[in-house]
Amino acid sequence: MAQQRFTLIVNGQTHVIDADGQTPLLYILQNDLALRGARFGCGLAQCGSCSVLVDDREVRACITPLAAVAGRAITTLEGVAAWHARRRDLARVPDMHPVQQALLEAEAPQCGYCMNGIVMKSAELLDQNPQPTEEQIRAALAGHLCRCGTYPSILRAVQKAART
Ligand code: FES
Ligand code: FES
Structure with a gap:
């Protein structure tokens, strides 16, 4: 499939990514955005090592296509403390x-x-x-x-x- 342009919102930051829409989100996080908290384990949605939050719910980034999460709020391990602070209306990010x-x-x-x-x-x-x-x-x-x-x-x- 040809490359397309996607907008990703990761940990509150907007990124423009040119890639095949079927590329697993995990590859984009690790290779394009240098966010390596999510790990590659099984690659088959079986182990959970690649989990991220999309619109506040856990998903397996190894099987989630880039095109499916464009424009949605993605939270990775690197942003989970800030996400928690926002959800709980905390005065500061722990x-x-x-x-x-x-x-x-x-x-x-x-x-x-x-x-x-x-x-x-x-x-x-x-x-x-x-x-x-x-x-x-x-x-x-x-x-x-x-x-x-x-x-x-x-x-x-x-x-x-x-x-x-
Ligand atoms: S790498 Fe095992 S569930 Fe994604
Ligand atoms: S897999 Fe080693 S600590 Fe869980």
């Missing part, structure tokens, strides 16, 4: 999203590969449901694979973030 802070305090990241998706999905969950039950957290994160198996620490961290 250094990290509360989930990021709690994950670090729980020493949940091992290799860290899954953490982008864990943060983005948890951020979406707490935005929609600030006091989720354990079952709701488990259900939300069921599609996010952590090959290091740090699920207990991740669960505790999301629960702590909800409390704070």
